[in-house]
Amino acid sequence: MDRLALLGRAGLDKLAAFGRSSMILFQSLIAKPQPVMMFPLLIQQIYFVGVLSLVIIVVSGLFIGMVLGLQGYTILVDYGSEQAVGQMVALSLVRELAPVVTALLFAGRAGSALTAEIGLMKATEQLSSLEMIGVDPLRRIIAPRFWAGFICLPILAAIFAIVGIYGGAIVSIDWLGIYDGSFWANMQNSVDFGEDVVNGLIKAIVFGFVVTWIAVFQGYDCIPTSEGISQATTKTVVYSSLAVLSLDFILTAVMFGEL
Amino acid sequence: MNLFDDVIIDIQKLSFSRGERPIYSDVDIKIPRGKITAIMGPSGTGKTTLLRLIGGQLRPESGSILIDDQNVPELSRGDLFKIRERMGMLFQSGALFTDMSVFENVAFPLRVHTDLPEDMIRDIVLMKLQAVGLRGANTLMPSELSGGMARRVALARAISLDPDIVMYDEPFTGQDPIAMGVLVNLIRHLNQSLGHTSIIVSHDIQETLGIADYIYLIADASVIAHGTPEELKQVDSPQVRQFMHGLPDGPVPFHFPAGDYSDDLLQGGL
Numbered sequence: 001m002d003r004l005a006l007l008g009r010a011g012l013d014k015l016a017a018f019g020r021s022s023m024i025l026f027q028s029l030i031a032k033p034q035p036v037m038m039f040p041l042l043i044q045q046i047y048f049v050g051v052l053s054l055v056i057i058v059v060s061g062l063f064i065g066m067v068l069g070l071q072g073y074t075i076l077v078d079y080g081s082e083q084a085v086g087q088m089v090a091l092s093l094v095r096e097l098a099p100v101v102t103a104l105l106f107a108g109r110a111g112s113a114l115t116a117e118i119g120l121m122k123a124t125e126q127l128s129s130l131e132m133i134g135v136d137p138l139r140r141i142i143a144p145r146f147w148a149g150f151i152c153l154p155i156l157a158a159i160f161a162i163v164g165i166y167g168g169a170i171v172s173i174d175w176l177g178i179y180d181g182s183f184w185a186n187m188q189n190s191v192d193f194g195e196d197v198v199n200g201l202i203k204a205i206v207f208g209f210v211v212t213w214i215a216v217f218q219g220y221d222c223i224p225t226s227e228g229i230s231q232a233t234t235k236t237v238v239y240s241s242l243a244v245l246s247l248d249f250i251l252t253a254v255m256f257g258e259l
Numbered sequence: 260m261n262l263f264d265d266v267i268i269d270i271q272k273l274s275f276s277r278g279e280r281p282i283y284s285d286v287d288i289k290i291p292r293g294k295i296t297a298i299m300g301p302s303g304t305g306k307t308t309l310l311r312l313i314g315g316q317l318r319p320e321s322g323s324i325l326i327d328d329q330n331v332p333e334l335s336r337g338d339l340f341k342i343r344e345r346m347g348m349l350f351q352s353g354a355l356f357t358d359m360s361v362f363e364n365v366a367f368p369l370r371v372h373t374d375l376p377e378d379m380i381r382d383i384v385l386m387k388l389q390a391v392g393l394r395g396a397n398t399l400m401p402s403e404l405s406g407g408m409a410r411r412v413a414l415a416r417a418i419s420l421d422p423d424i425v426m427y428d429e430p431f432t433g434q435d436p437i438a439m440g441v442l443v444n445l446i447r448h449l450n451q452s453l454g455h456t457s458i459i460v461s462h463d464i465q466e467t468l469g470i471a472d473y474i475y476l477i478a479d480a481s482v483i484a485h486g487t488p489e490e491l492k493q494v495d496s497p498q499v500r501q502f503m504h505g506l507p508d509g510p511v512p513f514h515f516p517a518g519d520y521s522d523d524l525l526q527g528g529l
Contacts, residue, residue, distance in 0.1 A: 037371075124352055124354060124357070125350045125351075125352050125354035126354050126355075126356055126357070128311075128316060128350065128354065129348065129350055129354035129356075129413075131314070131316055131340075131343070132314050132316070132343055132346065132347075132348040133343070133344075133367065133368045133371070133416075134340045134341070134343040134344040134368075134371075134372060135340070135371050136336075136340060
């Protein structure tokens with residue numbers, strides 16, 4: 001009986017947390033946006049969240065594209081269809097790997113930083129003192145960070161895909177000696193803008209929303225102690241990763257599963 | 260003239276609890292305008308909670324907190340942020356914004372709440388910093404300040420909008436004797452020259468008795484005594500005497516409530 005009660009309690013806690021996170025989302029984004037005040041703060045956050053994530057995104061994209069080219073070639077060459085490696089690299093990147101891997105890296109690089117920053121602001125009473133100065137921390141602190149993540153992730157995913165394709169091309173054309181005309185032409189013929197590129201971008205937009213939401217909520221809602229902040233940071237990475245991977249399956253099923 | 264002819268904050272029948280533990284039950288407190296009022300009591304009696312209740316960061320279970328006839332718990336989110344512009348609060352930790360310089364910290368309330376031109380903001384900020392003796396430190400970052408300096412910067416920030424009410428949360432805790440003396444003088448001096456109402460939450464008896472016009476002593480979820488410093492020194496209740504003279508044990512127990520000591524020790528087995 002006790003276990004049942006505990007299970008119910010845990011469920012209720014999760015539900016309450018979801019309610020709180022929705023309220024934070026609503027109050028910071030929808031209720032009375034202040035674009036003029038927010039613009040400089042947004043630019044600053046885009047720099048921290050997006051520009052500073054560029055290195056890890058570019059390097060990972062390059063290597064993943066190169067690995068895809070290499071693996072694709074070793075399999076396809078057995079069937080004499082190594083010309084299709086360009087198509088394979090581009091499709092797997094644009095449809096799946098770019099949005100998913102970018103979102104996972106983003107959760108680790110930027111999401112955890114957002115949580116820790118907001119959590120420490122809470123622990124050092126900076127959020128309280130903003131409130132007492134008469135400034136709503138949801139608008140001043142949460143909203144610009146949320147928008148920055150939401151804007152940056154799709155752009156980072158696009159950069160990831162482009163760099164990845166370039167990495168695949170380096171390996172396939174310059175190293176393995178595939179004829180570059182057929183590499184690019186195959187890619188051009190098989191990648192459809194509406195079907196593949198737009199769907200990949202939609203995934204990235206959804207992931208950007210979810211990952212940033214989780215990150216800012218965990219920071220804002222954390223227990224303001226060192227232990228609480230470390231738990232919140234871990235939760236951000238774990239919940240974001242799980243959310244991204246499960247949502248990816250659902251989105252793929254809807255987009256490509258002919259349901 | 261009676262101290263309570265002109266009351267700025269009128270707290271009536273305030274009740275608030277954390278979980279099962281009552282912090283306040285049916286408490287009445289009046290804060291006279293333009294004076295220094297101290298809220299004193301042992302640690303953990305919810306003195307800081309009272310400041311958060313006045314600032315509207317917490318909502319009481321019942322009772323009213325009237326600031327010039329506006330009831331704080333019933334204000335809308337927007338009105339609450341409006342009324343907070345009339346308050347300054349000095350947090351225990353200072354709570355400076357770590358990503359801004361000292362100058363920007365003090366300028367922050369002016370920038371968000373006024374449309375003053377930049378050179379006027381600069382003048383006001385330098386005047387406030389001069390008042391706390393830190394004009395020369397205006398380019399430093401909060402991480403470069405000592406604890407006492409950080410608290411003085413926070414004080415300059417709290418008064419930058421010339422608020423009607425300034426609330427000090429444990430301003431003397433953890434200060435060396437010199438910084439303590441500086442802060443005591445500052446609070447008294449600022450109160451006299453700017454004419455705002457000060458509320459000091461503290462358990463540093465000597466310093467607080469020295470500057471307060473009126474004192475509320477809080478213990479066991481209620482006000483156990485109130486009066487001017489002279490009146491409080493005369494009170495004969497054992498609880499009040501214990502606190503005022505810093506006696507280690509008495510009606511306010513040194514020990515957190517616990518079961519029988521020997522039973523507890525023997526539970527581990529012999």
